[in-house]
Amino acid sequence: MTLDSCRAAMEEAVTRYLRQLPDNTLNEPVRYVMAIGGKRMRPALTLLAAGMYRSDVSEAVKPALALEVFHNFTLLHDDIMDKAPIRRGQPTVHEKWNQNAAILSGDAMLIHAYALMCEAPAHCLSTLLALFNQTALQVCEGQQLDMDYELSDHVDHDQYIGMITLKTSVLLGCALQTGAVIGQASPEDAEHFYQTGVDLGIAFQLMDDYLDAFGDPAKVGKRLGGDIAAGKKTYLLIRTKELCNAAQRQKLDALLQDTNQERRIAGVLALYGELGIQHETEQLVKHYHDLAMDHLHAISLPGEKKQPLIALADQLLVRQY
Amino acid sequence: MTLDSCRAAMEEAVTRYLRQLPDNTLNEPVRYVMAIGGKRMRPALTLLAAGMYRSDVSEAVKPALALEVFHNFTLLHDDIMDKAPIRRGQPTVHEKWNQNAAILSGDAMLIHAYALMCEAPAHCLSTLLALFNQTALQVCEGQQLDMDYELSDHVDHDQYIGMITLKTSVLLGCALQTGAVIGQASPEDAEHFYQTGVDLGIAFQLMDDYLDAFGDPAKVGKRLGGDIAAGKKTYLLIRTKELCNAAQRQKLDALLQDTNQERRIAGVLALYGELGIQHETEQLVKHYHDLAMDHLHAISLPGEKKQPLIALADQLLVRQY
Numbered sequence: 001m002t003l004d005s006c007r008a009a010m011e012e013a014v015t016r017y018l019r020q021l022p023d024n025t026l027n028e029p030v031r032y033v034m035a036i037g038g039k040r041m042r043p044a045l046t047l048l049a050a051g052m053y054r055s056d057v058s059e060a061v062k063p064a065l066a067l068e069v070f071h072n073f074t075l076l077h078d079d080i081m082d083k084a085p086i087r088r089g090q091p092t093v094h095e096k097w098n099q100n101a102a103i104l105s106g107d108a109m110l111i112h113a114y115a116l117m118c119e120a121p122a123h124c125l126s127t128l129l130a131l132f133n134q135t136a137l138q139v140c141e142g143q144q145l146d147m148d149y150e151l152s153d154h155v156d157h158d159q160y161i162g163m164i165t166l167k168t169s170v171l172l173g174c175a176l177q178t179g180a181v182i183g184q185a186s187p188e189d190a191e192h193f194y195q196t197g198v199d200l201g202i203a204f205q206l207m208d209d210y211l212d213a214f215g216d217p218a219k220v221g222k223r224l225g226g227d228i229a230a231g232k233k234t235y236l237l238i239r240t241k242e243l244c245n246a247a248q249r250q251k252l253d254a255l256l257q258d259t260n261q262e263r264r265i266a267g268v269l270a271l272y273g274e275l276g277i278q279h280e281t282e283q284l285v286k287h288y289h290d291l292a293m294d295h296l297h298a299i300s301l302p303g304e305k306k307q308p309l310i311a312l313a314d315q316l317l318v319r320q321y
Numbered sequence: 322m323t324l325d326s327c328r329a330a331m332e333e334a335v336t337r338y339l340r341q342l343p344d345n346t347l348n349e350p351v352r353y354v355m356a357i358g359g360k361r362m363r364p365a366l367t368l369l370a371a372g373m374y375r376s377d378v379s380e381a382v383k384p385a386l387a388l389e390v391f392h393n394f395t396l397l398h399d400d401i402m403d404k405a406p407i408r409r410g411q412p413t414v415h416e417k418w419n420q421n422a423a424i425l426s427g428d429a430m431l432i433h434a435y436a437l438m439c440e441a442p443a444h445c446l447s448t449l450l451a452l453f454n455q456t457a458l459q460v461c462e463g464q465q466l467d468m469d470y471e472l473s474d475h476v477d478h479d480q481y482i483g484m485i486t487l488k489t490s491v492l493l494g495c496a497l498q499t500g501a502v503i504g505q506a507s508p509e510d511a512e513h514f515y516q517t518g519v520d521l522g523i524a525f526q527l528m529d530d531y532l533d534a535f536g537d538p539a540k541v542g543k544r545l546g547g548d549i550a551a552g553k554k555t556y557l558l559i560r561t562k563e564l565c566n567a568a569q570r571q572k573l574d575a576l577l578q579d580t581n582q583e584r585r586i587a588g589v590l591a592l593y594g595e596l597g598i599q600h601e602t603e604q605l606v607k608h609y610h611d612l613a614m615d616h617l618h619a620i621s622l623p624g625e626k627k628q629p630l631i632a633l634a635d636q637l638l639v640r641q642y
Contacts, residue, residue, distance in 0.1 A: 025465050077428060108461045118451065126446065
């Protein structure tokens, strides 16, 4: 099994799932948000991990779907909270329908996610539910921290890593561990799968921050500095605030007030350059990549089984988009 | 066990539960909304049903709490959707904090509810989760229908009963069935408990509509006709539209446009009188009360065990507040 074959299998599973949902007002936004797509990365990771233990991964499909429905639920509610008009190039649910539809259909999706997780094999149902409960709550805590931090002037880089860990990385860890548990991995191996996912998730999120400032614009598919223009508190900006001297801080504060976007982006990028932010972020991405690989290597499976996950992680280091 | 002793036990269980919740931004609104109160009716019904089968009902406490947390979650999100400023005499969460806090803390409560339900005894975990999944989704469908119907001019009384069944009654059925299942009732008896709860729930909701127009103002604790003033589509109003002749319909439409609240309330109440709405609604409450009692009597338990539920149902028929 490859990651791509798992993603294709989950794309089909999503289509089948949406087809059997009852036709009612509540499910229209559910169909819409699920069909718009995304990479089906989380459920694919669940299948991939289960597939390292057994050739028949059909028992993993419903729990994998549960994580994809949950992920889309968080996007739906986060978009209301962030007042985001567009997601994946399409109007968000609260724009296309209205806010109440977005709240209520999101609630229904969270319930759908649990109903799917409840179809996990009996031998691991309570283990998977406990993991899912913990993860779902952490994702909410991460979103809360993200909103809190947007209003705070004193967020340090450790707090930022803690926030992205909760908001995005634990779900990747949960996805891998869910597959491993269904494959009846030992508790130690299941835990290593979890940590592999969490560390890769942190590396991916940091790389997102990195590429917005240092990516290849042709490959990223959008102009550089979008986060700077939006005033977003990325790892890069937080480290800049930590490392700059008084003069640089004054310059930074002025730049962040500057309504001329070109000047603002160029100025902040110049400060990143002065402070070695690019190199430092590359090192940190590599650090989390290596942590993930340590956990992956610790799993008691033959090396060739781990190849698709190693390839995914290595792609991360050379990715420029 | 009496209903009151169950309510008191659940009040204590709620207090203990809130005390052990971690202190964070996410849980502040959870504590607030749970502490404001309510009658703890749903979890009390769970304890009461379990108590008909065994003297130690401690295994029922967490699942009962799950239903109370879920109920409060629905109030929290419904209040955002309805733009309600006040709940139980206190500012709603979106008023006291803000809308984002209300959305996200509500999401956390739904997850908390599942985490509590997952602590049900192993012998009935998957049965209770399946029941809870179904019920939770139906409650969302009921809220969606409620919002749809507020915008529609063609809601008949069957649709209205269907909506209140989903929005409020199935959770009462779920509460009783959950207790019965924990008590290891037979599947048939568990189903009768469910139907007892659903039918009582419909009767209670109809009685709410009834008392707003025909209750004793001194005992109801607010002036009559609040629903008429708010233009709410109650059972009474829907039946009035179905039964009135053309002249009465013209009068009704004019009254519903009337901005003079006293005149509007008096006029609509007069129409209710002309059309026999009071008697018809009393009969319908009695009908659902009797259905509930039929299911209760069908349960294979000694009659004295059922006394607290019979008393609750009979109270309903004489209640004037």
